Amino acid sequence: xxxxxxxxxxxxxxxxxxxxxxxxxxxxxxxxxxxxxxxxxxxxxxxxxxxxxxxxxxxxxxxxxxxxxxxxxxxxxxxxxxxxxxxxxxxxxxxxxxxxxxxxxxxxxxxxxxxxxxxxxxxxxxxxxxxxxxxxxxxxxxxxxxxxxxxxxxxxxxxxxxxxxxxxxxxxxxxxxxxxxxxxxxxxxxxxxxxxxxxxxxxxxxxxxxxxxxxxxxxxxxxxxxxxxxxxxxxxxxxxxxxxxxxxxxxxxxxxxxxxxxx
Amino acid sequence: xxxxxxxxxxxxxxxxxxxxxxxxxxxxxxxxxxxxxxxxxxxxxxxxxxxxxxxxxxxxxxxxxxxxxxxxxxxxxxxxxxxxxxxxxxxxxxxxxxxxxxxxxxxxxxxxxxxxxxxxxxxxxxxxxxxxxxxxxxxxxxxxxxxxxxxxxxxxxxxxxxxxxxxxxxxxxxxxxxxxxxxxxxxxxxxxxxxxxxxxxxxxxxxxxxxxxxxxxxxxxxxxxxxxxxxxxxxxxxxxxxxxxxxxxxxxxxxxxxxxxxxxxxxxxxxxxxxxxxxxxxxxxxxxxxxxxxxxxxxxx
Numbered sequence: 001x002x003x004x005x006x007x008x009x010x011x012x013x014x015x016x017x018x019x020x021x022x023x024x025x026x027x028x029x030x031x032x033x034x035x036x037x038x039x040x041x042x043x044x045x046x047x048x049x050x051x052x053x054x055x056x057x058x059x060x061x062x063x064x065x066x067x068x069x070x071x072x073x074x075x076x077x078x079x080x081x082x083x084x085x086x087x088x089x090x091x092x093x094x095x096x097x098x099x100x101x102x103x104x105x106x107x108x109x110x111x112x113x114x115x116x117x118x119x120x121x122x123x124x125x126x127x128x129x130x131x132x133x134x135x136x137x138x139x140x141x142x143x144x145x146x147x148x149x150x151x152x153x154x155x156x157x158x159x160x161x162x163x164x165x166x167x168x169x170x171x172x173x174x175x176x177x178x179x180x181x182x183x184x185x186x187x188x189x190x191x192x193x194x195x196x197x198x199x200x201x202x203x204x205x206x207x208x209x210x211x212x213x214x215x216x217x218x219x220x221x222x223x224x225x226x227x228x229x230x231x232x233x234x235x236x237x238x239x240x241x242x243x244x245x246x247x248x249x250x251x252x253x254x255x256x257x258x259x260x261x262x263x
Numbered sequence: 264x265x266x267x268x269x270x271x272x273x274x275x276x277x278x279x280x281x282x283x284x285x286x287x288x289x290x291x292x293x294x295x296x297x298x299x300x301x302x303x304x305x306x307x308x309x310x311x312x313x314x315x316x317x318x319x320x321x322x323x324x325x326x327x328x329x330x331x332x333x334x335x336x337x338x339x340x341x342x343x344x345x346x347x348x349x350x351x352x353x354x355x356x357x358x359x360x361x362x363x364x365x366x367x368x369x370x371x372x373x374x375x376x377x378x379x380x381x382x383x384x385x386x387x388x389x390x391x392x393x394x395x396x397x398x399x400x401x402x403x404x405x406x407x408x409x410x411x412x413x414x415x416x417x418x419x420x421x422x423x424x425x426x427x428x429x430x431x432x433x434x435x436x437x438x439x440x441x442x443x444x445x446x447x448x449x450x451x452x453x454x455x456x457x458x459x460x461x462x463x464x465x466x467x468x469x470x471x472x473x474x475x476x477x478x479x480x481x482x483x484x485x486x487x488x489x490x491x492x493x494x495x496x497x498x499x500x501x502x503x504x505x506x507x508x509x510x511x512x513x514x515x516x517x518x519x520x521x522x523x524x525x526x527x528x529x530x531x532x533x534x535x536x537x538x539x540x541x542x543x544x545x546x547x548x549x550x551x552x553x554x555x556x557x558x559x560x561x562x563x564x
Contacts, residue, residue, distance in 0.1 A: 051448055056357070080450030092445035094438045104431060105438040109450040156449060 001027040001192055002048065002084075002160060007062035007072070009040075009047050009216075011055065017043045019216040020062070025160070025209075030186050030193045032203035032224065034237060035213035041196040042089060044213070045162045048194075049086035050076035066160075081109050083159035089168060089196075091145040093152070095138025099129050102137050102148055106155030115155070122151035125181055143174040150178070154185065160192040161185070167199050175199070179206055200237040204228050212237075268403045270524040271517075276409050276478075278516020279416030283471035284489055285496040285508040286423060287464030293440040293503045294460035295352065296360050300367045302468055303490020304374035308343060309469025310476050310486060311378050312336040318390050319382075329392055333473065340469045344462030352457055371490070379484050386483045389476045412474040419470060420509050423463070427505055436460065440503070495540040499547050501557025511555065515540045 002025040009018035018040050025031045033041050046052045047059050048066075053075070064072040071079055094102050103122055107115045123130035126147040132140060137148055146166055153161055166182065167175040183206055186193050197203035204210055204224045212220040212233070220227070227233050234240040284306060291299045316332035327335070351370060355363050393411040397404050427433035439446040439456040447453055468490075475489065476482045493512070500511025523536040547555065 049448060051444065054444060054447065076447045077450040077452050080448070086448050088445060088448055092442055092448075094441040094445065096441050097434065097437055101434050101437070104434050105446070105451070106449050108431060108435050108438075152449070 001025055001067060002194070003065050004044070004048070005063045005065070007047060007064060008060050009043055009052065009057055010060050011057045013056075017057070017216050018047065021213070021216060021218055022062075023211050023218055023221070025192060025194050027192055028186070028190060029209055030183070030195060030207045032207035032210040033194060033196045033213060034200050034203060034210060037198075039213040040216040041213055042164055043216075045086055045164055045194070045196060047072070048079075049084055049162055050074055050079045051086065051088075077109070080156060080158075083157075084162065085153045085156045085158035085160070086162040087149050087153045087164060087166065089164040091142070091149045093137040093140075093145045093148050096136060098134050099137055099140075099148055100133045102152050103155050106152030109156055118155055118157070122154050125154070125184070126151055143170050143178070146170060146174075146178060147181075150181070150185075154189070154191075158191060160194065163193060163195045165196055165198060167197060167202060175202065182206065200233075204233075204238075266403075266524055268401055269405055270520045272405055272409055272413060274517035274520030275513065276413040276416065276474075276516070277519060278513035279413055279420060280471045280474050280512075281489075281493055281496045281516055282420055282509045282512025283416055283467045283474075285493040285500065285512050286420070286505065287467045288490075288493055288497050289500075289503060289505060289508045290436075290460045291464050292497075293505075294436055295363075295457055297352075297363045297367060298502075299464065300364070300490065301371035301374060302464065302493070303487035304371040304378075305340065305343065305465040306468035306472035306489055307378050307484065307487040308374055309336050309340045309465065310472040310482060311382055312339050313469070313473060314387065314389060314476075314482060315382070318388075336469055336473075337466050340465035341462040344460075344465045345458045347461050348454065348458040352461075353454065371487070375484060375487055382484075384484045386481050389480055389482045391480070392473065392477045408477060412478060416471070416474060419467065423467070424505060424509070432459065495544045498554055499540075499544055501554025504554065504556035507554055507556030514543075518543060 004021060004023050006020045006022050007018055008016065008020060010016050021040070021044060023031075023033070023044075033044060035041050043052070043057065046055070046057070048064055048071070050071070052058060059072045062072075063070055066082060066084060069082070071082065071084075094105060097105065100119065103119050104115065107118065123133075128144055129147055129151055132144060137145060140148070150163070150166065163182065166178055170178070179202060182193065182195070185191050195203055195207060204227055207224045210222065210224045210227045211218050212227075220230070220233070222230070228238070284302060287305070288299055288302045291297055291302075313332050313336040316327040316335055317329065318326060347370070351366055352363065355366065391408065393408040395406045395408040398407050398410065427437060435446065435451045436456050436459065439451055439453055443453055446456075472486060472489070475486065496511040496515050497508060499514060500507025500509070518539050519536040522539050527533060527535050551557070
């Protein structure tokens with residue numbers, strides 16, 4: 001469905017952020033993109049959704065194809081119309097608009113009459129948004145704003161959603177709830193999901209396939225079941241030792257293991 | 264209180280006209296963060312285009328009937344808005360906002376010079392748009408054209424408020440004003456929003472200008488100064504608030520009208536009505552620096 005082939009992304013003509021990154025997302029999957037800070041995860045999402053341009057970034061090499069069409073030269077509005085919707089990091093709701101107006105803004109590209117029904121559908125997924133429908137979204141809690149950000153994405157009826165750190169700054173219970181809904185959206189609405197997460201354990205528990213990024217490259221890619229068993233991933237991303245027990249920081253003497261992909 | 268009703272209607276009418284011009288100003292500020300110093304000149308262009316079509320001798324096919332001439336002037340206003348976005352704003356995307364503001368000052372001088380080149384700077388008689396017979400209303404006598412002006416300005420303000428509140432385009436414009444990148448991520452074209460904001464600003468300025476011209480019975484290039492006169496209105500109402508522009512406009516209109524009618528005579532101070540709005544402005548700024556209805560910065564605690 002989506003395939004990124006060897007792309008290079010440069011900001012401000014000099015800063016090389018992605019260095020030959022490739023990845024593939026198949027229809028109906030949830031794919032997780034993991035990596036430490038600054039690995040280039042958000043840049044990857046933005047290069048797909050066309051949001052690099054306002055930040056002076058550009059895909060300078062390689063191709064991005066969606067449903068067989070090249071999209072790396074298209075602008076953001078075109079890409080949304082083709083069915084890719086990015087939920088940006090940090091929720092980014094329109095603070096001075098009400099919940100319902102935010103949802104209507106999400107349906108901007110649509111000209112059909114189903115918008116009302118879809119607002120109801122979003123409320124069915126997130127009943128809390130219905131209670132707050134006429135409230136200014138800027139005054140809602142972080143969890144409610146994240147629900148609104150995902151609901152707003154649903155309003156565009158995308159075939160693919162790019163979720164950038166939906167767990168950021170949320171209480172664990174809320175994170176559970178939101179990830180449950182993300183899985184339901186994937187299953188019931190048939191929306192393919194590319195998920196960027198810092199919380200590797202959580203991401204690997206919901207995704208079908210995972211990519212590990214470091215320094216602007218993919219360093220490992222596999223089905224999540226296999227990734228979870230990989231010794232490096234367990235050590236560096238899940239914080240588990242040889243057994244299934246979490247490692248105590250007291251027992252860590254130094255970095256004995258070297259990540260095998262760095263050499 | 265003698266003359267209460269005529270003063271009230273004059274105040275409401277002037278206020279509604281200020282509100283119209285201020286609304287364009289607010290719209291551009293909200294959508295693009297630019298303080299548009301050329302607002303008065305957008306008005307000037309619109310009024311003079313209408314004037315040329317209706318009254319200017321030597322123009323082909325003259326004189327045009329009012330509705331047609333006004334429609335043409337509004338079309339020119341829309342075109343001007345789109346043109347400004349294309350030629351002035353788009354090349355400046357990513358430049359500091361202060362550069363764009365400076366450019367609007369340049370734009371204002373340019374438009375004013377173009378108008379002066381075509382029509383000269385002398386006072387011209389502006390033919391009346393509305394009938395000006397006297398109407399008896401609640402025991403006082405008022406000319407009909409004031410009621411017309413009040414009605415049209417009020418209706419337009421109502422329509423624009425509804426547009427921003429309920430239409431998809433209106434919501435998209437407010438969304439873009441809130442968070443441009445997020446708006447972009449849902450397919451809202453920022454360029455289009457800018458063009459629409461400038462076009463609406465030019466259209467409401469034109470209509471406001473026509474109402475003023477009709478009221479004064481004559482026009483000259485200093486009509487563009489209304490662009491500066493609405494500063495107290497927008498700062499009073501809040502630079503980024505649409506209801507604020509409307510209420511601010513009406514407050515300023517009323518203050519002018521009533522102080523001219525009562526205070527000037529009582530206190531013997533000629534011209535007090537032009538000073539009072541600014542006095543109020545200073546007081547308001549001390550109490551509420553972002554204006555009466557200005558957007559508060561939402562901070563979640």
